[in-house]
Amino acid sequence: MNSRNQNRPPRSPSNMQRKIGEEIPSDKRRRIGGERMVAPGRARTPFGAIKNRSEANDGGTSAAEGSEPSIVDFTKEEVEALLNERMKKETRLDTKKKMEQMGELIKRLKNCVRWFKRVEEGYVQEKEKLQTDLDSLDKKCVDIENEMKIKIAELNEAISNMRMTISSLEEKIAKEESDKLEAVECYRKEKEARNEAEQMNVSLTTELEKVSNAKLAAEQKAIANEDLYNRSQEYNVSLQQYNSRLQSNLDTANQQNNQLQTAKSTIVDTLSNVRVHNKALQEQLASLKASQDEATKAKDMLAIELKCLRDELKQIRDDRDRQLGQVQSLTGEVAKYKEYTGKSSEQLGTLTAKTSALEEVCTSQRQQIDMLQQQLNAEKEKLKMADLLHSETRTVFEDQKRIIDQLRERLEEKEQQLNEGESLRKKLHNTILELKGNIRVFARVRPLLSDDGPAADMVVSFPSSTEALGRGVELAQSGQKYSFTFDKVFDHKASQEHVFTEISQLVQSALDGYKVCIFAYGQTGSGKTYTMIGRPGSPELKGMIPRSLEQIFLVSQALKDQGWKYTMQASVLEIYNETIRDLLSPTENPGKKYNIVHDANGKNTYVPELTIVDVCGADEISTLLQKAAQSRSVGRTQMNEQSSRSHFVFTLRISGINENTEQQVQGVLNLIDLAGSERLSKSGATGDRLNETKAINKSLSCLSDVIFALAKKEDHVPFRNSKLTTLLQPCLGGDSKTLMFVNISPDPSSSGESLCSLRFAARVNSCEIGIPRRQTSAKLSDSRLSYG
Numbered sequence: 001m002n003s004r005n006q007n008r009p010p011r012s013p014s015n016m017q018r019k020i021g022e023e024i025p026s027d028k029r030r031r032i033g034g035e036r037m038v039a040p041g042r043a044r045t046p047f048g049a050i051k052n053r054s055e056a057n058d059g060g061t062s063a064a065e066g067s068e069p070s071i072v073d074f075t076k077e078e079v080e081a082l083l084n085e086r087m088k089k090e091t092r093l094d095t096k097k098k099m100e101q102m103g104e105l106i107k108r109l110k111n112c113v114r115w116f117k118r119v120e121e122g123y124v125q126e127k128e129k130l131q132t133d134l135d136s137l138d139k140k141c142v143d144i145e146n147e148m149k150i151k152i153a154e155l156n157e158a159i160s161n162m163r164m165t166i167s168s169l170e171e172k173i174a175k176e177e178s179d180k181l182e183a184v185e186c187y188r189k190e191k192e193a194r195n196e197a198e199q200m201n202v203s204l205t206t207e208l209e210k211v212s213n214a215k216l217a218a219e220q221k222a223i224a225n226e227d228l229y230n231r232s233q234e235y236n237v238s239l240q241q242y243n244s245r246l247q248s249n250l251d252t253a254n255q256q257n258n259q260l261q262t263a264k265s266t267i268v269d270t271l272s273n274v275r276v277h278n279k280a281l282q283e284q285l286a287s288l289k290a291s292q293d294e295a296t297k298a299k300d301m302l303a304i305e306l307k308c309l310r311d312e313l314k315q316i317r318d319d320r321d322r323q324l325g326q327v328q329s330l331t332g333e334v335a336k337y338k339e340y341t342g343k344s345s346e347q348l349g350t351l352t353a354k355t356s357a358l359e360e361v362c363t364s365q366r367q368q369i370d371m372l373q374q375q376l377n378a379e380k381e382k383l384k385m386a387d388l389l390h391s392e393t394r395t396v397f398e399d400q401k402r403i404i405d406q407l408r409e410r411l412e413e414k415e416q417q418l419n420e421g422e423s424l425r426k427k428l429h430n431t432i433l434e435l436k437g438n439i440r441v442f443a444r445v446r447p448l449l450s451d452d453g454p455a456a457d458m459v460v461s462f463p464s465s466t467e468a469l470g471r472g473v474e475l476a477q478s479g480q481k482y483s484f485t486f487d488k489v490f491d492h493k494a495s496q497e498h499v500f501t502e503i504s505q506l507v508q509s510a511l512d513g514y515k516v517c518i519f520a521y522g523q524t525g526s527g528k529t530y531t532m533i534g535r536p537g538s539p540e541l542k543g544m545i546p547r548s549l550e551q552i553f554l555v556s557q558a559l560k561d562q563g564w565k566y567t568m569q570a571s572v573l574e575i576y577n578e579t580i581r582d583l584l585s586p587t588e589n590p591g592k593k594y595n596i597v598h599d600a601n602g603k604n605t606y607v608p609e610l611t612i613v614d615v616c617g618a619d620e621i622s623t624l625l626q627k628a629a630q631s632r633s634v635g636r637t638q639m640n641e642q643s644s645r646s647h648f649v650f651t652l653r654i655s656g657i658n659e660n661t662e663q664q665v666q667g668v669l670n671l672i673d674l675a676g677s678e679r680l681s682k683s684g685a686t687g688d689r690l691n692e693t694k695a696i697n698k699s700l701s702c703l704s705d706v707i708f709a710l711a712k713k714e715d716h717v718p719f720r721n722s723k724l725t726t727l728l729q730p731c732l733g734g735d736s737k738t739l740m741f742v743n744i745s746p747d748p749s750s751s752g753e754s755l756c757s758l759r760f761a762a763r764v765n766s767c768e769i770g771i772p773r774r775q776t777s778a779k780l781s782d783s784r785l786s787y788g
């Protein structure tokens, strides 16, 4: 039998609270006795339940005995039924039963009381909990109320702000409205104005078109002008740049040349030092070799001696061994004799003596052997020493050999450097000359001579402006002043030495394998011969020809150290009226005709039967010049003093070969005293003389034409129907260097001829490479003259 109340777990106050809070409606929560406080849907009869419970309690007493009685739920009816319970009639008299019934009742009452207590506790707890919840809810309510108050205040504030905004917006709208009205009014006015402006615009556009056309024309004109200006600016800048570049190139080339010269001199010094050192080392090596040879010889002798000694020692050793053998055999014999007692004591004595003698011999031989041994040791020591000396000598020899090899290498290196330096110097030298101009013209004004016109009437002056200083010359003629500019102008005070310093570089070029022509041109008596040959017998007044040749020999000697070997061949000729005369001919042959022949490649010209002299020194040159001068003066006498109208050509052909580098050069140096134009005004020449002068002028004009054409690399070389130009043409143009002296006389009576000479020189000067073409042609057209 199962009782629900007995088996159900006791209701906890929290369970009860849940029931009350969640399931039971609030108006029924505190109804304790109204309904059963159990799960709904179970109807019970009060006493049935009590009975059941009593049964359960009966059955369960023993089970629950000793433990706390379990709490059961009571309904109001059950409680009332319990309180109203009466004693049963049948048990009224039965005390025992009565007691049992009473006990039962008491038990149930106790349970009921316990249940009440528990329920009350639950209620109290529930009440406390509810109170706490209530408090917290109250607090929450207060908080929410406060928040709501704050929010209300904020909303109020926002509302007031909104109101203010609305009022300001209303004001703005009103303002906008008025602005809009104003704008509409403005627009209307503007529209009217625009209409007016459009009308005006139409009229202005037509006007503008007219102005634009005018402007366009002006702009085109301006562009053309600007273009012209730019071009002239560019041209100016390029000219300036070209000038500055030339200047800087010249400076650097000069500097490099100087450096190279210094380097060259130091290298040459080092080379000579190295050579001296090498020589000393060679001598040392030779002496060491001699001492080594001696040591080797001594060693050989000692070896032979040692061999002899060794042979001797071997022989002695053999002797000793033999004698020892003899001694032994004798000793054996003695023993035998001793054994044979029958032998006589005399025999014994002699044998003893023999033995002792042999022993003595043996001892002396032993001593000898010792001595020989000592000698052998000493010889061995000596040999050792000799070996040591030999190896030391060998080490020293090898060291010296190594040093010599190193020095040789250094020498080769230095020589190579020197050669490289030399070729660089050549290049730089040539660059300098090219920068200066492959064709250059120097003017030289001689001093006034006693037979010249009056000194007060100065016809030649030198401008002192920075641009023309040292390069300009002015000539006064018929009340007019003519200005000329050349590469250099030497005044009357310039010494021969000073003039030569300016041309010495050209002479160097001839040694470097270039073709060099140095002319002197000018009227008769202007100083050509003085410039080119100078005054014989006065070393200070030596001219360019002797000075150049001296320098050539000096430099060729200096270059010998670098392996250069030069051979020079000289020839001197005179061209008078297109007739060639050999000025070095050993015999006089006045009518002989000489022709000019071109070689196979056309790079050289020869006069086949001309006397060519091999020259080795400057002394020979002076002898040659004397001979040429003598021949010239003889010719002058023969030709009735006309040789001043002849061209004097000194040619030196230079062939050089470098033995170290096998480099070869072929240079030509032509030193020419050109025929001067006759002072026709003074002499009043007519007939033949006039024709001669014309021929000279023609020849010179032709020469300048050829120089000009070759300098400009023109295909057509004009008019070479002149002996002088035919002879010199291979030496002009290309890499060749041409230098012309224009000699000027300050004599007022010859100013006309001077002007003519200066004009001719200006024409040659205009050939100078590097002058812009336009300028050259302008200069040329100015200076082009007609001769003859």
Ligand SMILES: Nc1ncnc2c1ncn2[C@@H]1O[C@H](COP(=O)(O)OP(=O)(O)OP(=O)(O)O)[C@@H](O)[C@H]1O
Pocket: 445, 446, 447, 449, 492, 522, 523, 524, 525, 526, 527, 528, 529, 530, 531, 644, 645, 675, 676, 743
């Ligand atoms: N720079 C000078 N200084 C001093 N004297 C000079 C100088 N130049 C020329 N003379 C002198 O002037 C005179 C004429 O000179 P020179 O004979 O050299 O002229 P030239 O031009 O060779 O004449 P020609 O064409 O007739 O041969 C000579 O007496 C010479 O010594």
